[in-house]
Amino acid sequence: MRADDVVPLGRTDVSVTRLGLGLASIGGLFAPVxxxxxxxxxxxxxxxxxxxxxxxxxxxxxxSERRTGAALASRPRAAYALCTKVGRLIVPGGTDTQPIWADxxxxVGPRRDYSYAGVMRSVEDSLERLGLDRIDVLHVHDPDEDFPAAVTDAYRALAELRARGAVGAVSIGVNHAPVAARYLREVASPGPDCxxxxxxxxLLxxxxLDDLLPLCAARGVAVLAAGVYHSGLFTDPRPTAPHGYxxxxxxxARRVAAWHALxxxxxxxxxAAAVRFPFGHRAVTSAVVGARTPAEVADTVRAFAHPVPEGFWAAAKSADLLPREAPTPAI
Known part of the structure; x- marks a missing residue:
């Protein structure tokens, strides 16, 4: 498996590479870029x-959207898959601010809005910032912020956009697996694609694996695994590094140290262990990894290419760093 291998995104017509670039960092996550x-x-x-x-x-x-659109403006539109999200409008005086953004x-600031009209406006605003005329994958961002609206009004808007071809795949973007599992069970059919x-x-x-990934595998819902470095603890665990801790x-810290020793x-x-691990589960289509510099991109691509022998995963299970039932990738 290579980082640039192109595969279908679940049951959709969208094609994605095994490695994706997360673009929060170029929006100034934790440190200016x-x-x-x-x-x-x-x-x-x-x-x-x-x-x-x-x-x-x-x-x-x-x-991030403006910079993403500018960077991709000269690229053939059919050659890549672009994902963005709905759930927060960026408006003058928006008060749903977050201290994690450097500049x-x-x-302007975010304002939560999972209503049908809010989602439609969010898509229009995103297309303007990106300079594009369509979105390949559209996520309902953090549906737990307003679950009743996210699972009804927001999904209705996304399903309508998908039906008319303005969106290639409907998805949810979550930080909590039980929220995603609940969403998949409660949303109207046919539900999200991703x-x-x-x-x-x-690895941490x-x-x-408790509920969500088996559910996705059973329903043909593709999983994009993000946060594989666990806020940078597998790349730069120093306290001064720009991560979430x-x-x-x-x-x-003890478990991180044990992984590094192994x-x-x-x-x-x-x-390499961190970026390859999620692919042991058949529901996982791609790993989405953030970067703020070209060197970080190069590091991840190099890590993805590094072989991880089966004996490594067996040793991790013997050391109780992974549960015995955790599926692990082939070399």
């Missing part, structure tokens, strides 16, 4: 064969 670095990061991913790009209105309050545009699962199916957190909890013994880069 220049426009030049943002463009060069997307360019480096393209040169490596990556053709799956995932952004959202809330990423830098529109900044958002002044005077789930973007962030941080809940990786496998709650996606101010202080890594002691128990988690990787050293087997000559496997920690990033």
């Amino acid at each position: 220049s426009a030049e670095d943002a463009a060069r990061t997307v360019d480096r991913a393209w040169d490596a064969g990556v053709r799956l790009f995932d952004t959202a209105p809330v990423y830098g309050y529109g900044l 958002p545009p002044p005077g 789930v973007l699962l962030a941080g809940r199916y990786n 957190d496998r709650t996606g 101010r202080t890594v909890p002691a128990a988690l 990787c050293r013994r087997h000559d496997v880069p920690p990033a």
Whole structure:
């Protein structure tokens, strides 16, 4: 399996590469990124064969979408899959702000809106920022923020867009696997085509395996695994690194250290183990990995290409770093 292998996204007509580029970082996640670095990061991913790009209105309050659109403007539109999200409008005076964005545009902020009209407006706004006329994969972002509206009004809007060909695939983007499983069970038929699962199916957190991934496999719902580096703990675990932890909890730090030690013994880069692990489950189509520099893209592509022997996974289970029932990828 290669990072640039192209596969169908579940039961849809959308094609994606095994490796996708998450674009929150180029919107200033945790630390500022220049426009030049943002463009060069997307360019480096393209040169490596990556053709799956995932952004959202809330990423830098529109900044990520604008930079994504600019970086992809010269690329053949049929050659890549673009994902964005609905659930928050970027409006003057929006108060649903988040402190994780380093340099958002002044005077605007997010406002939660999962209504039918709000979703339709969000799509129009995203297309304007991106400079595109269609979206390949549209996620309902964080449906737990207003679950009753997200599972009814927002889905109705997305299903309508899918039916008329304005959207290639309908999805949800979640940070909690039980929320996604509940959504799939309660939404009207035929339901989403895809789930973007962030941080809940990786070497440190496998709650996606409890219910969601088996459900997706049974229903033919594709899974895009994000957060595989667990906020950077498998690439740069230093306390000063720009990730989601101010202080890594002691128990988690011990498990991270154990994984790093196992990787050293087997000559496997920690990033390689992290980015390859989700593909052990048949529901997982792609891994979506963020980057803020071309070097980070190159590091992930190199990690994806590094073979991880079956003996490594067996050793991880023997050390109780993985449960015995966790499916693991072939070499």
